[in-house]
Ligand SMILES: NC(=O)C1=CN([C@@H]2O[C@H](COP(=O)(O)OP(=O)(O)OC[C@H]3O[C@@H](n4cnc5c(N)ncnc54)[C@H](O)[C@@H]3O)[C@@H](O)[C@H]2O)C=CC1
């Protein structure tokens with residue numbers, strides 16, 4: 001294969017795929033077809049800055065496979081974004097959607113930008129220009145975007161509006177994760193964090209550990225981390241550590257989640273929340289706790305951090321927080337640390353996105369209870385299937401979860417005659 005697909009995050013996705021392909025005994029000749037993306041789109045997004053200058057930002061969208069239906073996945077605005085990272089995230093979306101039983105291939109997009117440095121007007125300009133450049137390549141039955149790191153409901157509303165202006169009618173079903181007032185679904189805002197907390201409860205049950213009185217540390221306090229914290233606290237878990245890109249806090253007696261959420265709402269970040277609980281962000285992940293939730297960026301648990309982890313459950317809310325080298329360490333610690341792998345742990349987001357797309361297509365909207373009940377049902381089903389595979393074949397949790405996803409895509413491709 002030609003290699004525009006490079007970089008450490010893509011290498012992670014490739015390494016994980018090779019392990020799973022070996023376990024599933026997928027023939028060498030079929031592997032490139034399964035791993036490499038169908039389409040990778042690169043665009044330039046020029047926008048006028050508030051100071052009168054013009055800036056050009058690089059944007060991407062990668063559509064991994066079209067075998068099971070349209071492609072689906074978030075759009076990330078972050079300085080780290082490049083074609084390798086976006087491709088890896090698209091590949092993970094494919095295995096995630098297949099594991100959850102959704103009729104989608106994986107996609108991901110992004111812009112290389114620090115969104116915290118843009119004014120609201122500049123962010124709107126960039127969001128609209130990104131969608132405008134993508135119009136030839138997306139559609140409600142082609143590729144459906146959603147939020148990811150650095151984007152939110154407002155950005156999704158701008159995406160939807162830009163696409164709709166081009167079509168001359170409102171096309172709600174072009175993106176998910178929209179505000180409820182603009183065709184979004186009840187429950188999507190909190191879905192990923194709620195799903196993370198639900199699966200943690202399932203893991204605690206399996207380990208015979210009570211939620212009440214357990215302790216958790218959460219890295220990242222954006223959409224996913226904050227809703228995971230709220231739901232865990234509701235279950236009686238004490239949140240003893242949190243961090244974001246501006247600050248890190250740790251208090252063995254527990255942090256007040258309501259106050260953290262109120263501080264975020266008022267200031268947009270965790271900086272300035274407390275002086276007493278300030279902590280070294282580099283040491284947060286290795287503090288003793290029952291539940292560790294990385295909910296920010298990739299590759300934070302590497303071969304140096306993995307041997308030092310002191311948690312009982314590692315709930316991977318972020319995509320790709322654990323490197324393959326760290327996985328080798330976790331394999332040797334598998335009796336000590338119960339891993340909920342990312343493609344299972346954070347799948348609540350795309351599951352409720354699927355519900356939003358279905359509702360938009362039918363113009364028939366469900367209440368929150370129906371959304372959350374259906375979400376729990378799909379998460380429980382995926383959790384049980386992963387655990388059954390772990391028990392049957394004695395494989396690591398990540399291999400079991402990915403194997404279910406990869407196997408489903410491989411079988412669908414084979415049935416459609418895509419392998420020679
Ligand atoms: N939003 C969603 O529905 C879904 C998100 N995810 C994944 O969850 C993770 C977080 O996404 P969101 O919460 O949506 O993003 P967000 O943009 O709402 O929040 C990201 C958070 O991470 C923090 N952060 C960034 N760099 C950090 C660092 N070096 N150390 C500590 N914190 C840092 C930010 O300050 C912010 O609090 C990403 O890996 C994303 O791909 C996965 C599935 C769905």
Ligand SMILES: O=C(O)CCC(=O)C(=O)O
Nearest residue numbers: 073074146148349350353
């Ligand atoms: O909600 C979606 O469609 C995708 C969410 C996402 O980007 C992810 O699961 O990583």
